[in-house]
Structures are given as structure tokens and as C-alpha cells.
Amino acid sequence: MMPKVVLVTGGSRGNGAAIARVFAAAGYRVAVNYRTSRADAEAVAETFGGVAVKGDVGKDAEALVAGVVKKLGRLDVLVNNAGASDRAAWTDDLDAVTDDLWDRILETDLRGTFRCCRAAARVMRKGKGNGKIINVTSIPALTGEREGIVYSIAKAGVLGMTKSLAMLLAPRIQVNCMALGSIETRWVEWLPPALRNSYASAIPVGRFGRPEEVGELALFLASSDWVTGQTYVLDGGEARV
């Protein structure tokens, strides 16, 4: 049997790179997408014999998905991990939310996710088995957040999109969402060191999450034909929503 193929968008570092590694370890062939960090993506893909594929999800999602299918012959799982991760978005100053910032965040996090879903669904509907789409949202989409309003708007959009697509694409394609809390990625590095400890101790589990744990959740969601339309919160017990 041909191994299954997963496309991980924004796979050059952080959660995306870990998701890619976890799927590779489970026997998937993995396409590691990047926008600008080619060397990083190639280094990730090289560790497990995957392929690095260039593409900006907000602009060329269709070409990206088509490229993966051309290179690897099929597409079984899409993990929409790419996000703008723009430090300027973390502000409690409403006037700092310029149209430019709005467009930048929503283009990648919301429209990019949608376009990747649509492009992948076209391929998955033609395939034989079930397809899986796994989106990434975040606690602020569920609870609100004083800082990062545009981010919470984009991620709340992903929540709605996930549920609607689960309905639209049933029963052959399962669509779910991971709502991530504090994972050890770049945003934790952005925190002042003094704040890091107090943040971590406020999490019931007592630490930040590991990117590999995000990968494990993604792999579980990719394994079930009866989990769809769901939002799985992975946050060490922080939000309890």
C-alpha cells in the first residue's frame, strides 16, 4: 500500500516542523511547506526524507496543493498550520490595527487557510479513501484577548470555517480544529524572561506545551473517521472552555 501523504503548511519551524516530524515517524510522506524559510524547511524535510514545497498560502494555495499532488502522487491530510505570526499584531492599541495589519493577518490565517482547504478538498474528493483537514486556531478565538484582536478575529473565523466545512465535506472528509494554548514556539521567545515563568506557572500542567504534543494531536485527528467538526483544545488546562 502506498503511504499516505500529508501537507503541513508553515512547516519550516515551530509547531509545523514538529507536526511534520510526528507524521513522518508514523509512516506518512510529508510535504513541508514554507513561504520564505527555504533552508529551514529543507533541513526539516531532509531529516525524514520528505519534500520542502514553496508557496504563500494566502496567494498561491492552489498551486501549492497541485505541486504536492504532482510530486507525491496524492493528498490524504492537510494541516493548515501556516500563520502570519506577526509581532505587530500583539497590541492593545486599537489604533495600531491598520488596514495593512488587518489584511496581512487575515490573508494568511483566514483566507490562506480557506483556500488551502478548498484546494485540498478538490483533490480529496477525487481520491479513494477519506481525507482529513486539520486547522489551527487559538485560545483567543474562544475567550477573546486584550492583545492581538486581529489575530483573535482571524482564528475565530477558522473555527467557523472548520464547522461549516465539516458539514459541507461530510461524510468523506473530516475537518477539525486544534485550539492551541501556550506552546513553546517563537511567541514564547518573544516574552520577557521574567514573564515566562509566571505565564508557565499559571498553566495547570505547569509548563508550556511542546510542539511535538501538537503533532500528536494532529496525528490523532488524522487517524479518526468519526471525529469531525470538532475543536480540540490543547492548552495544559489553561482556558477550560
Next chain:
Amino acid sequence: MDNSLSGKTALVTGGSRGIGKAIVRALYGAGARVIVAAREPKTLIRAAKEIGEIICVPVDVRRDVKKLFRYVDRLDILVNNAGGMEHFGSFETTSLAAWKSTFELNLWSAVEVTRAALPHLRRSNGCIVNIASDVGRRPFDMGPDYCAAKAALINLTRYLAAELAPVRVNAVCPGPVVTGPWGAAAIRKAAARTLAGRTGRPEEVASAVLFAVKCGYLSGAVCGVDGGSVRTP
């Protein structure tokens, strides 16, 4: 072979049939030592014959929690699975006695078992998985007592995730899984509630429980395994 739970001890209540039995099988298959509590000795023994060397304790968790914990020497994983829908009435036809019985079976038993398990779980830095239901997230059109009891179990899960930390506490919410003598019409109606267009298999719920046990950053989470029947938090 998966041996990731080797050295761990699990307790599964209501583990002799249906979803509970599939959970026992999954935990045992991952290498855990599994203690199984169930009411009927005969079904319990049958389950053991099917699965392997599990520790069978024939008790009713509504009253014999003390007796059950005589057989628990250590504990890393507690699965509060015992429960069930005893009445299928409307609010108007559900008596207070029926409400009490439903809460006793679906909520208070989980509370009592959790209280008894807590010293063990604190020592082992363990985890709890509560088996709730999709109708605890969004009620369906009958059994207000059952819907409310499962909603309470879900809320309790979120509460305990904070107070019992670093013990992890999660809920798994199965949708319709046919485990008893359902009629064809009931199965059709249940399947229609899902996006998948079918009822679930016990193994599908068990795999979510296994994930909740293994994933060290999952706590306070309410994991729907329901074919998409409920999509709200």
C-alpha cells in the same frame, strides 16, 4: 507493539461491555495493567477471557467504592466510564426519583470514585478521563436528566483540571454508539444526528481515550467523538 503505558495502572469503571470494554482493551493493548470495575460478574469474566490478564472487580460503583479501592494499590489512569441512560422521557414525564437515579449513576459515582482515586493520582501525577456524551454538550430531544447529568460531568471536568493540577482531567464525549439492543429506527435516528451518517464504534471512542491519556499537555479538554453531531464547545 504499543508499549507506551507499560508500568502504568489504570482503573476503568463500567468496563465489562460496550465502550468501557473497548477502553479496557485499548489501555491493556498499550501495556497498562488494568483494573476493571463492573456490576455483572459474568460479563466481567467474559471480557477478561476476550482481552487478557485484567483485574476484575465485580462492584456497583454507586455503592461499593470502598470495596473497589481495596483492590487498588496504585493508580496512574482513571477512566470514569460507568453510566448510562435509564429513562427516555420528556421533562414532564421524568420524576424526581428518575432524576436522582440518573445523577447517581452518571455523576455521583464518578465523584465518589474520583475522591477515592485522588491520593493515588496525586502520588503518580496521573490523569482522569471522564466519559460524558455529545448530549451533555448540546441536549437532544429526550432524557433531560441524562443530558443534564452529562453536562454536569463536563463542567466538573473543566473545574477539576484546575483544582487537581498537575493531575490532568479530560472528558471524552461519544456520540451515538450502538452497544445494546437498539431498534433499527433508533439507530437510523441516531445516525442521522451525525455528519458521518453512521453510528460510532466503541473502538473509535477508545482511541480518543488513549490519546487523552497519552498526551501530556491535554487537560480541561472536552473531546468530541461523535461523527460531527455536536460542533459547539
